[in-house]
Amino acid sequence: MECVDICSTADRLGLTDNQVTALVSVTLKAGGADLDKFVISTSTTRRNRMLTRYHISQEYMAAFSEDPPKYAALHWDGKMLRDVLGNDPGTTSETLAVLVSGPPAYPEGKLLGVPVIDSSTGTAQAEASMDLLEAWGLTGVITALVFDTTASNSGVHRGAAKLLEQQLERKVFYLACRQHILEVLVGAVWENLFGKVKSPENPWFKHFKDVWTDLTTDNPTTLSIRQKWLNKKKKECKEILQEILRSEKPPRADYREMAELTLIVLGDTPPRGIHWSRPWSHSSGQVDGQNLYSMKMFMFAEQLEYDEETVVKLERLNLFLGLFYTPMWMSSTLAADAPANDLQFMKDMMKFKRTDPEIAQAVLQNLKTTSGT
Template identity: 35%
Template sequence: MNEKLSTSLDAAKLSERKSALVLTAVVQAIGQDPEKFNISYSAIRRNRNKNRKRIAIGLKNKFKPNVLLTVHWDGKMLEDITGKTVVDRLPIIVSGEGVAQLLGVPKLPNGTGKSIATAVYDATLAWEINNKVKCLGFDTTSCNTGMNIGACTLIEQKMKKDLLWLACRHHILEIMLEAVVIKCIGRSSGPDILLFKRFKKSWHIICKDDFQTLSSLPAGSTATLSEDNDFLVSFCRKQLEVFQPRDDYKELLELSIIFLGDIPLKGISFKAPAGLHRARWMAKCIYSLKIFMFRSQMDVSKWKHDNDIAERAVALMDEYNKLHTTDEEQKQFLLLTIQNFRQRKGSSNFNKSTLGQL
């Protein structure tokens, strides 16, 4: 089993058992006898482990960036690969001009600044890039920003140099947006915002051609926004000309154009409501605009209020958390292999253009 086949099985999230079934069927389809090939679970596991390790080591040896780097991290509580407990995982990535590399997703003993700093420093040390790291990218939590025992301060002490702190702007925006949500519809005691949840369930009965824009508000209530209308529409259009790394960013820009009374380049269309977890600030913006524009079709009197407001390596760990292996070292090799596979193929979706590159 070569690296390309091994990586493809990993990317497709096939276990050893499922891989054996697929490989046996492929061998039979090309007119060969499966008995002449060693397609056992143990043989597949050994080969995949060897290939993951070889790829991961190769990535580390080849990674010699000649640009300055920013190291990013973001912790998340996930079920352990043993399936018995919940652990704190810390995806660590470095980026620079034309450079983006996952260093690892270590398991932390706890979520303290000391544990985070140690994990980040050890990762950069293992990849031999400490001399290239000049910036820190992080969430604005106390374990990161603490003056004395925050991760950023401790990383600077370990690296023996000052670093530029780049606090995630999304979390700054989220704080302001959360305040508006609470003001308009109150606090949510659960993981979801009930107003958004009800709207999502009602989406199938909403007429997508019957929507309202900013102009539907009472005269005088939108004077300031109306004055900036042309500027805002122009800004949104220019941003849509730039590559948007996430579909929800693009959706928000297009919704904003429609809300302001203009028409996006590709015409007016509305996507079905997606994830609505209250931790996602972008979802709050998108849901709020949609609820406003379709409010005339809903019985909003039962929704308490209809005039409410107008966060990449964590997803990878979440997606592949319990697949293929329960060995910690192999888990790190697997994540590096998948990230490298996705960078080379350009997409995690197996469409025709992607499959053609395999």
């Protein structure tokens, strides 16, 4: 096995320099080698790993430069990750994953790097992203920026998107993450119905998680819809979700569960049948998990012995989730469809005012805020 294989495997497994050194030592010893004939130390391991990473990155960059894209979109997202490459392995560091999409040879995008940054400010993220664009020779091909809708990214003056646009010295498309915008909307609906949650873990969801194993899941409650236009939306929603779940490349697990629960709430059966996943721990900021809890709470409200007011609120919430929110969420990754989807969603909410003015107004108000109009 070559050094590059050892280093790559160690990085993939997240092994520290000390762990790699110890593993090499015991492997050599087990093979009958005389350790005195080898230079084995943590510092040697570290130097070799750094050199190997450098050579690998240069090979990747050389291969990429042979067929550079004519146009590309820049994506970045900050993450707290355990540092296995720095001076203090095992600690967590603020990192920035930066990639581009658009190159034909990389249909899933090309990762440019995951540098450690001093802070998550817009300035730090813009500088790190720009450094990688320059290193890969891509500053002249970026036509769009894809980012989460946090203040550090979308700020008018010091947001990373604005700063990158200034450094690129041209106008580019802003493709703000649609799912983050939608999270604001459903968060406003929940708060409107049940009030603001001040604790780290939603007490409604904590109670539901604690009693989940005591529930009988063979007869879930489904929505009863009488209005003609809502029944039409119901049919459309079921067709959309069934098609998504039957596709060759189904969505990731939590999105798939949302689509399947929505079908069950609407009285339909998902393609792979009805399956119930155990509720996982949920913080107040995780909106996708909030929707999964809300649908299950409605379907088993009778066993949970909620009062009539709570049941009605859950029914209203699930009507919004099932007919409008989930289909919008599942199509939110299609940037080209976003304008038409947004307009249709707004049109539906204006019509939904006649059914539930409180929820519709909360959505429209926040949609107006997030769109900047």
